[in-house]
Amino acid sequence: MSDGGRKRGRGPGRTTREDWLRVALEVLVTDGIDGVRVLDLARKLDCARSSFYWYFENRDALLDALLAHWQSTNTRALVESAGAPAETINFAVAHLMARWVGPGQFDTPLDLAVRDWSRRSARVRRAVQASDAARIAAIAGMFARFGYPAAEAEVRGQILYFHQFGYDALDRREDWQTRLSRSRDYLYCLTGVVPKAEEVAALNDEVRAALQGR
Template sequence: MVQRQQRQQRQDRKARLTAQDWADAALAAIREGGVAAVAVEPLAARLGTTKGSFYWHFANRDALVDAALDRWEQISTEGTISEVEAEPDPAERIRRLFTEAVASATADPLDVALLATATHPQVAAAMRRVTERRVAYLGRLFAGLGFPEPEARRRALLAYTVYLGHAQLGHAVPSVLPPEEGGELRAYLSEALEALMTRPTGPTRPPADR
C-alpha cells in the first residue's frame, strides 16, 4: 500500500512538471552554454525532479531541443510580433519592434548563444525559419511605409543586420558601442532606424563611369 502511494506521488510530480517547464529549462541551459549544455540529468536537477519526468514528456534529447527551439520561436518572434501588431501606425510599429528587439537582445544572450551554435542541424533549421519570418515581417512593415516590395525587403534585411550586429557586439565587445548614459546609444540606434525608414526625396542617379 505504501509503495503504491509513493509510486503514485512520483507519477503526480512527473505530471505536474509540463513539457513547457522542460523546454524553458533547456532554453536556460542554451542561454548559459549553448546546445551542448542541454543534458537530461543536469536539467532534472535544475527542475528538482528525476530523469523519469523527462521521459514522461519526451522520447529523447533531440525532442527536448526541438521543443526548446519552438518555445524560443513562440516567445521571441511570434509573441513579439503579436505585441507590436497592437500599434496601428506602421512607422511606430517599426520603431517599437526595433527598440524592443534590441533591448531584449542586449539583456538576454539567448539569440547570440544560438547564433554561436548555428551549425547544429536543429538550430540551423530553427534559425532559418525564425530569420525568414522576422525579415518577412519587417519587410511588410517597410512596405506599409510605401516602399516597393524589393526595396522594403532590402531595408528589412538591413534593419535585421543592424539588430544582429548590435546584439553580437553588445555581448562580445560592448565597449565599442555608444554608452547608454546620456542617451547616446538610443540616439545612435534611432538615427540608424530613421535612415532606413526615410524615403529618397529626389531622383537617384547611377554611379558615374570611371
C-alpha cells in the same frame, strides 16, 4: 525539504513540463546545446531522471520543444510587432525596436544560443534560416505598407534586421543613454524619412519603458 519540513517526493509530481523546459532553456543559453543533458537537468531540478519521461519521449523531443519555444517567442514577437498598426514608418520602427528590447518578448541571449546550436545541426540551421526569412519578410512588409517599392522595402528590412543583430552579436557595451541620443539619426538612416520630434520622442519613450520592465 519542502515548506513545513516535509520531504518532497521524486515522482512526476515533483516537477512539471514547464520546469524541464525552463531549465533546459537556461542551460542552452549559458552552456550551449551540449549542456542540455537529461541527467544534468534532473540534478538541477533535484528530481529523478525518470520523471523527465513523463513529459518528453526522449532528449530529441525536448530539443524540439526548445526550438518551438524559440520560434513562438522570438520570431512571433518580431513578426507581430512589424505588422502592428502605426501612423508613420518612423512610429512603426519605434514600436518594433521597443518590442525587440523589452522583457518577455524577444529573448536576445536565447536567439544567439540557438544560432550557435545551428552551427552543429543542419535541422536547426534550416529552422534559423526559415525564421530569419519570416522576420525579414515581416519587416519588409512593414516598409511596403508605407509605400516603399518592393525591392527597397526588402533591402530596408534586411538593413534594420542586421543592424539590430549587429549590436547583439558584437556585444556592444554602449549605454542606452548614448544610443538613444542618436535616435533621430537612427530613424532617418533606417527609414530615409526625416523624423518629426514626436516620432523621436516615441522611440525614446517606448524603449525606455521597455527597458524599465527588464
